[in-house]
Amino acid sequence: MDHLPQRFTDWFAARGWQPHRHQLELLAQADAAATLLVAPTGGGKTLAGFLPTLVDLAQGPHRGMHTLYVSPLKALTADIRRNLEVPARELGLDIRIEDRTGDTSATARARQRRDPPQILLTTPESLALLISYEDAPRIFAGLRRVVVDEIHALAEGKRGDQLMLCLARLQSICPDLTRVGLSATVESPARLAEYLAPAPGACEVIHADPGPTPDIRILETAEPPPWAGMGGRYAVPAILDQIRQANTTLVFINTRAQAELFFRALWEANTDGLPIGIHHGSLSRAARENVESAMVAGALRAVVCTGSLDLGIDWGNVDLVIQVGAPKNVKRLVQRIGRANHRYDAPSRALLVPANRFEVVECRAALEAVLQGDLDAEPRGSGPLDVLCQHILIRACAGPFTADELFRETRAAGPYRALQRADFDACLDFCATGGYALRAYDRWQRLMERDGRWQLRDPRAARAIRMNIGTIVEVETLAVRMKGRLGGTPLGEVEEAFAATLSPGDTFLIGGQTVRYEGLREMTVEVTRQPGREPRIAVFSGVKMATSLELSDRVIALLSDPARWSDLPPHTRDWLRMQTRVSALPHPGRLLAESFSRGDREYLALYSFAGRNANQTLGLLATRRMEEAGLDPTGFVANDYAVLIWGLRRVRDAAPLLAPGDLRAALETWLAENAVMKRTFRASAVVAGLIERNMPGRRKTGRQATFSSDILYDTLRKYDPGHLMLRITREEAARGLVDFGRIEAMLERIDGRVDMVMAPHVTPLAAPLLLEMGRIPIRGSAQETALAEETARLMAEAGLD
Incomplete structure (x- = not known):
């Protein structure tokens, strides 16, 4: 404990604690340019991140901001503030610890600018707003450390890209700034370290001891999962039994709408009157805070929640996590499991509840991945240009700059290290003029160059730019x-x-x-x-999750190896055995295609395991090729593992439909005329600042924003097809909404190896897909009975009666 002052050693001892090795290691290299700490949930990551700060502040007063803490969630900043105030008070530190998010009052925000606290906890959006002010150099003048919590979650999207640009700006203001990243779920520490580093190779990695193996299993229920559907409500009685036996349970649901439905079903079955709450991003701030306060006080036995409680929050009494529905992502599952028994010396306890029969296999594959410590990852490309455009406007709000200095600063951010000058200049020109087709309109001429320095053409524009800061573009x-x-x-x-x-x-x-x-x-x-x-x-927005490619590969490997089926429930084993008798099962490096007749329709099932978005795109492209071949397709349905196409003629060879050929060109031709492209354009245009969601005195409705974005999109396609925003849109659509990269990866993996099966009738694997066709909300017992009868009929056809 050479680096730990006696005052801190005594504090640890008074609590009956011993500092962990990784906490002391992080303290020992407190002056390093950047450090990434990878430690399991409950391993004291947050205290490790703040320990150098507390030790430094204990040595004497510090004027202004000393440490900036950034997290993905507003709730996490409030939780960390509460937890951090305890050691600060017990150590007798005369410091202010405050959080600054969208929920912070205007009075508090103004005071924080005038007189920054020693420790400020915030989010990427609030930080971007702070650096947009002219007095940013004064606000951050004394800044010594930045702690980025749950950095893996930020690194997966545009919020992290914006944060890294903000850190590059802070590094220019405070050249000796130290960066610390904290995470429990990192599949590639070296890659994440480069993402955080202020320069190539300038980030050290500290690995904590992994802690005990989690106690995770699939919940056994009296009723087997249904063949289709995502709700998991069949398991409500079994889940209630588990809630009764635990102190506090977090019940994670993948979407907000399903969380509402599941909470209602749970509450109706809650004859004991157990106190159960619900928490998700579409609820009011007061409703969320009431649930959080009740959790801290130990007043709730369970909370049904979504990703709003995924990260880092320490609720103390939570000793069980239940994941309803396949987790879709191993990292997400590990993060959620870690909410239970949030201690380094106790294994996290979790139960998986598959929502339908196929998810039994996916849950088993995810469970094995967790136990083997095999996390999934989909590396992102270079930093997106729409985020860079927004950052240029933010930088202009803070005062004049030269293009050369801002380019150098931008290249210091991990996601933009490979940025080409031509791309930077294109973004700068867009921010200055709107681009060739729009330069005649004053509203998009926002920057001007004077004496070699760029600045806002009209300083009053800063207000509108600040009102639109952020990279999250949700449904209105x-x-x-x-x-x-x-x-x-x-x-x-x-x-x-x-x-x-x-x-x-x-x-x-x-x-x-x-x-x-x-x-x-x-x-x-x-x-x-x-x-x-x-x-x-209520159809809430929120994340539409796709199964990760690594998890999909594990599912295929499990399906193709009957020797591993012993861990699956009998009903699932019987389903897979029947599939092998009627057809075949998918195998690694190959694609299974099934063709069968039912009624007056012909069906083709393609088991790509590429995720729902990618399979919807595959359905569009495959049906286009079927039309060209005279096969008369009439519709399709997709889920995470397959696409089912129906039409008037039977497909006897699926390989030509999957030949790479001009598939990308066909995609771009289809996208150019499709609403998907316009929706992607609107999202990117909002981030880049072409379309303002919020304006002084009023807020655009979704219809107004969509209408104006549609006009802009059509105008640019007609008069300026090479416009930067159209290029950004194509790139975003290909890797986002339509997941075309997954299709290309799948086609490369199978390399033309298609197992074509002419099945005698609907197959057990295809039957759940047929149940997805034309699904509508079910209301009342008569409709539910009809659905049950249709399910029984269909399964009997597949040989599963």
Whole structure:
């Protein structure tokens, strides 16, 4: 403990603790340019990250900001602040610890700019806003350390790209700045270290001891999972039994809408009246904070939640995590498991609950990956240019700059280290003029060059730029409030498109309660309580998860090896054995294609295991080729593991439909005319600053933003097809909404090896896909009975009666 002052040694001893090796290692290299700490959940990562700060501040007063902490979640900053205030108080440190997020009051934000606290906890968006001010050099003048928590989560998307650009700016202001990254789930520490480093090779990696192996298994239920569907509500009785036996349980659901449905089913079966809450991003801030406070106080036995509680928050009494639905991603599962028994010396305890029969296999594959420590990853390419455009505008808000200095600063950010000057100049020109087709319009001429330095053409534009900072472009939502003369209690928000379908008297589910739509007032959905009514379902936005490629490979390997089926439940083993009798099973390095007849339709199933988005794209491209070949396709449906196409003629050879050939050209031709491309354009245009979501005094509705983006898209395609925003859109669409990179990877992997099976009838593996065709919300027992009968009929055809 050479580097730990006696004051701190005594504090650890008073708590009955011993500092961990990795905490002391991080303290020993407190002055290193950058350090990445990889430590398991409950291993004291946060204290390790702040220990050098506390030791430094204990040696004497520090004027201004000393340490900046950045996390992906607002809730995490509040939780860390609470936990950090305890050692600071017990060590007698006279310092201020404050958080700054979108929930912080304007008064507090203004005070923090005038008089920064010694430790500020924030999010990437709030940091970007801070560096946009002219007085940023004064705000950060004394900054010595930046701690980036859950850095793996940020590195997966544009929020992390924006953060790294902000850190490059801070490094210019404070050249001796030290960076620390903290994570429990890192598949490639070396790659993540380069992402964080201020220069190539300038980040050290510290590995903590891995801790005990997690206790994870698949929950056994009296009723087998259904053949299709994603809700997992069949397991409610078994899950309630587990909640009764635990102190506090987190029940993770993959989407917000499913979380609402599952919470309602759980509550209806909760005859014991156990206190159970719900937490997700579409609920009001007050509702989320009430649940968080109740969790901290130990007043809840369970919380049904989404990714809003994925990361880093220490709830203390949580001793069980239940994941309902396949986790889709091993890293996400590890992160969620770590919420239980949040201690270094205790194994995390978790149960997986497959939502349907196929997910039994996926859950088993994920469980094996966790136990083997095999995390998944999909390396991202270079930093996206729409984020760079936004950063250039942010930098201009802070004052004049030269192109050369900003280019050098940008290249110091890990994601942009390979940025070419031509691309940077194209982004700068776009920010200055809007590009060739738009340069005649004053609204997009935002920058001007004077004496070799770039600056805002109109300083008043800074306000609008600041109001639109951020890289999260969600579906437009409307607030939901209880109807009242003075404005009722806020409940949360629903998508604008969903609200547009409502008529007075309609009911829907939000926050675990059924409400009745009364009307729309000043862009707010007004409702009244309607307990006991059968609700419609609020279609929330949020992440649409695709199974990772590594997990998909594990699923294929498990399916193709009957020797490994012994760990699967009997009903799943029987399903797979019947599949081998009727058809075949997928094998690594090959693609299974099945052709069969049913009624007056011919079906083709392609088992690509490329993820839902990629399979939808594959369906579009395959049906296009079928049309060219005269095979008359009439429709298709896709899920994570396959695409099912139906039509008028039987396909006897699927290989030509999957030949790489001009597939990318066909994709781009289709995309150019498709709504998907316009949706992608709108998202990128919002990030790049071409379209403003928020304007002083008012906010654009989703329809207004979509209408203006559609006009812009059509204008640029017609008059400036080489425009930077169209190039960004093509790149984003190919790797985002349509996941074309996955299709290319799949085609490269199989290299023309297609196992074509002419099946005598619908196969056991294809039967769940048929159940997905034309799915609609089921309301009432009559419809549920009809669905059950159709399922039984279909499974009997597949030989699974």
